[in-house]
Amino acid sequence: MGKPTGFMEISRQDRRYKLVADRLQHYQEFVVPLTEEEVSRQGARCMDCGIPYCHQGCPVNNIIPDWNDLVYQGNWREAIEVLHSTNNFPEFTGRICPAPCEAACTLNLTDEPVTIKTIECSIIDKAWEMGWVKPLIPQHRTGKKVAVVGSGPAGLACAQQLARVGHSVVVYEKADRIGGLLRYGIPDFKMEKHLIDRRIAQMQAEGVVFRPNSHIGRDVPVQKLLDNYDAVILAGGAEKPRDLNVPGRELNGVHFAMEFLPQQNRRVAGDTLSDDTSIWATGKHVIVIGGGDTGSDCIGTSARHGAASITQLEILPKPPEKEKKEVTWPNWPNKLRTSSSHEEGCERF
Structure with missing residues (x-):
C-alpha cells in the first residue's frame, strides 16, 4: 500500500495548531490542515505491512490502508467511497477520535505512525468541498417504520443506515437540538456544530425525520412508540455523572x-x-x-x-x-x- 519505500523516504507530518494566544480568543476550531500534496505524501508512508494492525485499533473497522493508498495515488473520489463504506461521519471521527489506529500502526514501533486521522479528515473535508457527499435516497420503500431514541453519533448512524435501505425513520431527541454529546458535550473549538447541521440536512433529504424536545417517557409515552413503530432503537447516551461522596461536595462552585x-x-x-x-x-x-x-x-x-x-x-x-x-x-x-x-x-x- 502507498509507496513501497515511502515510509523510509518521507517523515511523519501532522496538522499543527494555531498559536495559543490566538485560539484562546475564540471558540472556533484552530487546527491548520495539511495541503493536498502534503496529505498525499503522508498516504505514501502507509507500508505494505502484511497484517494491517490499524484495523485492530479502529473501532469502526475503517479500511485504512486502502484509502491511504488512494490518497497517495490522487484518487480522492474513490477514497471517500471507501471511507464512507465503514464510517457514516468521518468529519466527526477525523476531529475527535483519539486515533487508536495510529497507536496500532506498524510504523508506531518507531514512533512515526502514519497520520491516519489527518488523512481521514482531509478526505471527507475535500469530499464536502467538491460536492461529492450527496443524499443517498432509496429507490424503494419497505413500508416499515423505525423510531430511534437518541441523536448522538450512534443514533444518527443507525438512522441513516435504516433510511438508506428504505425504512421510514424518526429520531427522537430530548434536547432542543440534534446531536447528543456531539452537540452539547464536545466543545466547539474541537468540532464546530455546522458539521452536524450539514449531516442533518443530508439525512433529512434521505427521509429521516427529527423530533427534538421529545423526552421519551416524559413528553412521549413509551407505549406510543411501541404502538406506532415496527422497531424501536435505544441509542441514548450514559448521561448520569459519577459523583464523589467526599466532604465539601455540597459547597457552592462544585459542578459536573x-x-x-x-x-x-x-x-x-x-x-x-x-x-x-x-x-x-x-x-x-x-x-x-x-x-x-x-x-x-x-x-x-x-x-x-x-x-x-x-x-x-x-x-x-x-x-x-x-x-x-x-x-x-x-x-x-x-x-x-x-x-x-x-x-x-x-x-x-
Whole structure:
C-alpha cells in the first residue's frame, strides 16, 4: 500500500495548531490542515505491512490502508467511497477520535505512525468541498417504520443506515437540538456544530425525520412508540455523572462537567442563559477532577473563560511519557497524553 519505500523516504507530518494566544480568543476550531500534496505524501508512508494492525485499533473497522493508498495515488473520489463504506461521519471521527489506529500502526514501533486521522479528515473535508457527499435516497420503500431514541453519533448512524435501505425513520431527541454529546458535550473549538447541521440536512433529504424536545417517557409515552413503530432503537447516551461522596461536595462552585460544558456550547450557538444558572470560570482558580478527554475539554473551556489558574487532578499514578512498545503494541498504551487544552495552560497532579 502507498509507496513501497515511502515510509523510509518521507517523515511523519501532522496538522499543527494555531498559536495559543490566538485560539484562546475564540471558540472556533484552530487546527491548520495539511495541503493536498502534503496529505498525499503522508498516504505514501502507509507500508505494505502484511497484517494491517490499524484495523485492530479502529473501532469502526475503517479500511485504512486502502484509502491511504488512494490518497497517495490522487484518487480522492474513490477514497471517500471507501471511507464512507465503514464510517457514516468521518468529519466527526477525523476531529475527535483519539486515533487508536495510529497507536496500532506498524510504523508506531518507531514512533512515526502514519497520520491516519489527518488523512481521514482531509478526505471527507475535500469530499464536502467538491460536492461529492450527496443524499443517498432509496429507490424503494419497505413500508416499515423505525423510531430511534437518541441523536448522538450512534443514533444518527443507525438512522441513516435504516433510511438508506428504505425504512421510514424518526429520531427522537430530548434536547432542543440534534446531536447528543456531539452537540452539547464536545466543545466547539474541537468540532464546530455546522458539521452536524450539514449531516442533518443530508439525512433529512434521505427521509429521516427529527423530533427534538421529545423526552421519551416524559413528553412521549413509551407505549406510543411501541404502538406506532415496527422497531424501536435505544441509542441514548450514559448521561448520569459519577459523583464523589467526599466532604465539601455540597459547597457552592462544585459542578459536573456536563453542567459546565453544554452551557458554553449554548452560548456559542447564540442562546441566552440565566445569570442565576450560568457557570463561569472567569477569574477563578479552577480544579478539574478527572484526567480524561472530558477533563481536558473543561480545561480548554476554562482557559477561554479567562480562569486565574487551572489544576487537573487524576486518581491514578502518573503514567510514563513513553510506553514500552514491546509490551503494549499494537494495543492502546497507558501513557501520559498532552492535549491541545493542556498546552493552553494547566497544572497536572
